[in-house]
Amino acid sequence: MKKISAVLITKDEELNIRRCLESITWVDEIIVIDSESVDNTHSIANEYGAKIYSPDWQGYGHAKQESVKHATHDWILSIDADEVVSEDLKNEIIAVLSLENCADGYLIPRKTNFMGRWINYSNWYPDHVLRLFNKTKGGFNSNLVHEAVEVEGQKKYLKNDLLHYSYPTLDEYFRKFNIYTRMGAEDLLAKGKKTSLFGIFIKPLAAFIKHYFLKKGFLDGIEGFLISFLSSVAVMVKYAKLRELMKKKDTNT
Numbered sequence: 001m002k003k004i005s006a007v008l009i010t011k012d013e014e015l016n017i018r019r020c021l022e023s024i025t026w027v028d029e030i031i032v033i034d035s036e037s038v039d040n041t042h043s044i045a046n047e048y049g050a051k052i053y054s055p056d057w058q059g060y061g062h063a064k065q066e067s068v069k070h071a072t073h074d075w076i077l078s079i080d081a082d083e084v085v086s087e088d089l090k091n092e093i094i095a096v097l098s099l100e101n102c103a104d105g106y107l108i109p110r111k112t113n114f115m116g117r118w119i120n121y122s123n124w125y126p127d128h129v130l131r132l133f134n135k136t137k138g139g140f141n142s143n144l145v146h147e148a149v150e151v152e153g154q155k156k157y158l159k160n161d162l163l164h165y166s167y168p169t170l171d172e173y174f175r176k177f178n179i180y181t182r183m184g185a186e187d188l189l190a191k192g193k194k195t196s197l198f199g200i201f202i203k204p205l206a207a208f209i210k211h212y213f214l215k216k217g218f219l220d221g222i223e224g225f226l227i228s229f230l231s232s233v234a235v236m237v238k239y240a241k242l243r244e245l246m247k248k249k250d251t252n253t
Contacts, residue, residue, distance in 0.1 A: 005071035061147035104153030122217035185241035199239035
């Protein structure tokens with residue numbers, strides 16, 4: 001099998017990182033890019049032999065690409081601290097990287113646990129993410145948020161799930177909600193996007209219809225309704241924050 005470098009970025013992830021690292025003990029190298037953690041993230045990562053680096057924070061895309069640059073091996077498995085490689089996924093990765101002719105990148109279905117329930121619809125599953133790739137063929141883009149791997153070459157889909165323990169409580173959801181909507185607004189501003197009544201009113205309604213009806217969020221019970229509603233609110237808040245940033249920029253100008 002080809003050698004693998006697992007890469008992840010962290011900030012105060014002591015509640016998640018041990019579960020994550022325990023699921024990737026079979027890889028050949030672990031690279032951690034840490035952003036000023038003040039909890040036990042470092043000590044836990046050291047227990048698993050991870051190589052830890054702390055560059056200046058310039059957004060998620062930049063941080064993840066930094067982890068790739070520090071990787072010794074060509075094959076990269078990118079994982080977040082609140083994710084777990086299932087045993088079936090581990091075996092599938094080992095199998096595909098044992099083939100003589102591999103694809104250049106593999107998209108993995110990600111299943112998210114929201115407030116104790118595994119979500120099967122709501123536009124959250126299957127959430128295919130490109131997380132296994134040959135770094136000679138691609139890497140992460142520089143997006144501040146919603147960063148993604150871009151690969152030039154053949155891409156294939158894996159079948160087994162990457163498990164995502166992202167939102168154990170509503171408190172944790174809203175903590176991330178504030179971060180992602182702010183960074184999403186900053187990203188829109190950097191791209192020259194403008195806010196409008198359409199972005200603040202129509203897009204949120206469209207998001208709810210998409211998640212709850214078109215993507216069958218109603219089959220995920222109360223959690224499906226919450227996901228659909230909160231996703232629509234996130235769109236509204238992101239554009240409202242964009243409007244706030246635009247007004248601040250105009251005032252400074």
